[in-house]
Amino acid sequence: xxxxxxxxxxxxLVVGLISNILTILLSxxxxxxxxxxxxxxxxxxxxxxxxxxxRRMSRVREALTRLDSLSYDEKTQRVEIRNLVAHLCxxxxxxxxxxxxxxxxxxxxxxxxxxxxxxxxxxxxxxLSKLHGILDEIDHxxxxxxLGRQNL
Amino acid sequence: xNTKVEQVVKAILAAPDEIGDVAREANEFYFRFxxxxxxxxxxxxxxxxxxxxxxxxxxxxRYSFYVYPSWDGSPEGLAYTESRTDQDVESISYGADYxxxxxxxxxxxxxxxxxxxxxxxFDDILGNTAS
Numbered sequence: 001x002x003x004x005x006x007x008x009x010x011x012x013l014v015v016g017l018i019s020n021i022l023t024i025l026l027s028x029x030x031x032x033x034x035x036x037x038x039x040x041x042x043x044x045x046x047x048x049x050x051x052x053x054x055r056r057m058s059r060v061r062e063a064l065t066r067l068d069s070l071s072y073d074e075k076t077q078r079v080e081i082r083n084l085v086a087h088l089c090x091x092x093x094x095x096x097x098x099x100x101x102x103x104x105x106x107x108x109x110x111x112x113x114x115x116x117x118x119x120x121x122x123x124x125x126x127x128l129s130k131l132h133g134i135l136d137e138i139d140h141x142x143x144x145x146x147l148g149r150q151n152l
Numbered sequence: 153x154n155t156k157v158e159q160v161v162k163a164i165l166a167a168p169d170e171i172g173d174v175a176r177e178a179n180e181f182y183f184r185f186x187x188x189x190x191x192x193x194x195x196x197x198x199x200x201x202x203x204x205x206x207x208x209x210x211x212x213x214r215y216s217f218y219v220y221p222s223w224d225g226s227p228e229g230l231a232y233t234e235s236r237t238d239q240d241v242e243s244i245s246y247g248a249d250y251x252x253x254x255x256x257x258x259x260x261x262x263x264x265x266x267x268x269x270x271x272x273x274f275d276d277i278l279g280n281t282a283s
Contacts (some may be wrong), residue, residue, distance in 0.1 A: 073179075073195045074212075075245065081237055115236035120178040121196055 029142070034046075049053065050142050057135060060091050070129055072121040081124065088112045088131075102134045157246045161217060161255050164190075165262065174177035175228035177235045181263035190228050191218040192260045196212040213248025215256035 034041065067084045070077045089109045096103040111117040114134065164171065164185050173184040180193040193216045222242045223230050225247065233239050 004232060071195075073193065074217075075234065075243065078234075079240075118177060118235040122178075 012074050029031065046146055050146055053098075053138075053142055055149060056091065056095060057139065060135065061086065063087055063091070064128060064131060068122070072119055081119070085109055085119070089113050098138050099134055099140075102138065105131060153250070153252055155250050157217065158252060158255060161251055161259055165255065167257055168197070168262050168266070171263060171266050172240045173227045174263055175226070175231040176264075177231035177266050180231070181260065181267055182231045183263050183266065184227055187225045189220045189225075189230055191227070191230070191254050192216070192256060192263050193218065210244070213253050213256075215247070215253055216252055217246045217256055217259070219244050219246070240278055257266045 030123060037049075063084050067081065067088075070081050070084075072078060072081055092102060092106045092109070096106045105127070112119045112123075112127075162170055171185055172183075175182045179196060180191050182189065182191040184190075195212065195214055203233070215244075220230060220241060220243050221229050230241065
């Protein structure tokens with residue numbers, strides 16, 4: 001009876017030892033992966049960040065398209081235009097650290113949103129084209145960053 | 153055309169001295185005439201064209217004349233409210249379908265010259281010439 005009990009304890013010890021060795025080996029493999037493939041991992045991480053930025057930008061561009069189709073000269077459309085300006089303020093605030101020009105434009109949009117400055121159709125068009133230009137620059141910079149990572 | 157709106161515009165143009173309290177907000181002039189507040193707006197952009205399947209909107213033309221039947225404040229206050237707040241002010245607009253655009257052009261110029269006090273400049277020049 002004692003012999004059976006001892007052999008079972010030996011089996012448990014051996015299995016534990018094997019599992020510990022496997023854990024150490026896999027941890028070493030993971031560490032090696034992190035060190036050896038760090039460029040690929042960093043690239044994948046940047047791709048994720050870029051796709052998140054892309055999604056946000058496409059939502060902003062949808063709002064810009066809608067804003068472009070409305071006219072501030074039409075008084076019935078002014079409330080929707082102000083709502084869209086407020087929406088843009090919120091959406092762009094989160095990405096305003098991407099560009100100093102964008103941060104300045106968001107400040108300007110805030111003034112129109114809060115009513116400290118009065119909006120006109122001419123101003124709206126100016127803001128729209130400026131915003132399109134800044135977003136294009138941000139898109140371009142993001143793509144260059146990804147390409148730079150890919151070529152490392 | 154000779155609609156009631158056009159007759160009102162003609163009445164305003166016939167007595168331009170009664171146009172008062174003119175306030176400007178961008179391309180729109182708000183004014184009081186015989187106790188009522190109106191505004192005349194000039195559009196800089198072309199009106200939006202209805203796309204296929206969309207019910208065509210009335211033609212606003214280059215100029216629109218607005219009537220504010222329930223506004224009892226100043227034209228200046230109305231200009232501020234309409235341009236910087238979301239407050240819904242009761243108003244009716246009349247564009248090219250209701251009024252001859254040349255008349256509205258004249259009204260816009262009249263309100264503009266009242267706002268900029270152009271008469272004082274003319275009087276000054278004519279007065280100097282006379283003396």
